[in-house]
Amino acid sequence: MPYCYAYARPALTVDCVVFGYDAEALQVLLIQRDLEPFIGKWALPGGFVRVEETLDDAARRELREETGLADLYLEQLYTFGALARDPRERVVSVAYYALVELFSHPVRAATDARDAAWFPVADTPPLAFDHADILAVAHARLRGKVRYQPIGFELLPEKFTLTQLQRLYETILDQPLDKRNFRKKILGMGLLVELDEVEQDVAHRAARLYRFDAATYRRLCERGFNFEL
Amino acid sequence: MPYCYAYARPALTVDCVVFGYDAEALQVLLIQRDLEPFIGKWALPGGFVRVEETLDDAARRELREETGLADLYLEQLYTFGALARDPRERVVSVAYYALVELFSHPVRAATDARDAAWFPVADTPPLAFDHADILAVAHARLRGKVRYQPIGFELLPEKFTLTQLQRLYETILDQPLDKRNFRKKILGMGLLVELDEVEQDVAHRAARLYRFDAATYRRLCERGFNFEL
DNA sequence: TTGACGTCGTGTAAAATAGACACTATGATG
DNA sequence: CATCATAGTGTCTATTTTACACGACGTCAA
Secondary structure, eight states: OOEEESSOOOEEEEEEEEEEEOSSOEEEEEEEEOSSSSTTSEEOSEEEOOTTSOHHHHHHHHHHHHHOOOSOOOEEEEEEOOTTSSSSSOEEEEEEEEEEESTTOOOOOOTTEEEEEEEEGGGOOOBSTTHHHHHHHHHHHHHHHTTTSOGGGGGSOSSBOHHHHHHHHHHHHTSOOOHHHHHHHHHHTTOEEEEEEEOOSOSSOOOEEEEEOHHHHHHHHHTOOOOOO | OOEEESSOOOEEEEEEEEEEEOSSOEEEEEEEEOSSSSTTOEEOSEEEOOTTSOHHHHHHHHHHHHHOOOSOOOEEEEEEOOTTSSSSSOEEEEEEEEEEESTTOOOOOOTTEEEEEEEEGGGOOOBSTTHHHHHHHHHHHHHHHTTTSOGGGGGSOSSBOHHHHHHHHHHHHTSOOOHHHHHHHHHHTTOEEEEEEEOOSOSSOOOEEEEEOHHHHHHHHHTOOOOOO
């Protein structure tokens, strides 16, 4: 035990809530633990912060190690510090969350994880630690944020139809939206680029594809832009 | 050095950004450090988290010890984990923020603090550690939050005039508001109770006093209420 | 080839909300 | 009783939001 201090210190961990979307439901990425405590239970990917890495780096590293996901945009969510959230000892955890497009991000279990898989947010298995609380906070934050920042696009493939986008928003906000009003509003923002392509292999009239215009978005942001639904 | 661990651990601290308002400007509570490092420098109140207390408790305790303030509504802000934010060693800090009515919260320096005082947010002395960053994040959060949650009331005395409330919002948002529209909107929410009192000792027509109706607010919140400016 | 099916894509009118704007009322003071 | 400072109040216009329905297009199967 070579690391000694004058006062007791809580251990410090990070946990990641990664949301995905698969045209049906909002999903969350979980790992099946291969370590005590809660061995065999499903949990959020995460682990201990090393003393020479930042919190953001630790979150990225753990996510990569345990699930194979890399290069996500992770955002800090909240820091959980209840006394008994870990049965071993006092552990404080900084939670992060991220959004990804499901199909282009295959996951694979690795270090410390027996398995890694997507689950519908509304129907997860029982989670280890206080991870159900963390997931709930993340889900609430997602619902709140999606209204005033165009983060929904992170969850879709690069090219998408307006109907896909609308379904995504309806799923996250859990309320139906009017098709014409939705299109009017979203197109009116000028953040979508209409492509010269339509979707393929559908058994009905194919819909036009669009992509998100990140450059325009950044320009608008700097002049104080607000998204609003 | 009686506390030993298998891996090195960052130290964990809390820091508190307490905003006040004095009819002139938005203020922030600072302490003058009486400990190394940065002895003599101004800083946010805060300190080490004990292993047997929650983060919220640690924030409340440090604030009480260093400034005499108690019973505030503290809200977690963000966790700062840059590698070199403390010159001694790796320290991760969970920042909190709070709003108080200045005059009814006298501050006094105590433990580890040579002095405690209010400074205008726009004109603070140089701060220790990365506390200027923390203050900036807190200020941004305050500006953002004040638009959609009625937190402004925390900064005023229990009884206040509509003009005082308007000045507060103008200060936080840093933009002028129209008197009639402001009154229309704020009264239209039904969150203010008109009192049978007017302000005293003013050299002109006295304004009616109001108080915030917290009970009604809670009721509205549960049904999904949104404040909006 | 043609008809049925399913989704795509589009516009308008009514209602609600936000924003601009200026004068009278009241109480204190000299 | 005139002056001063702030309190308090309403209307009109512009903008935004909401509600709402049908023809176009491509696929498929008879």
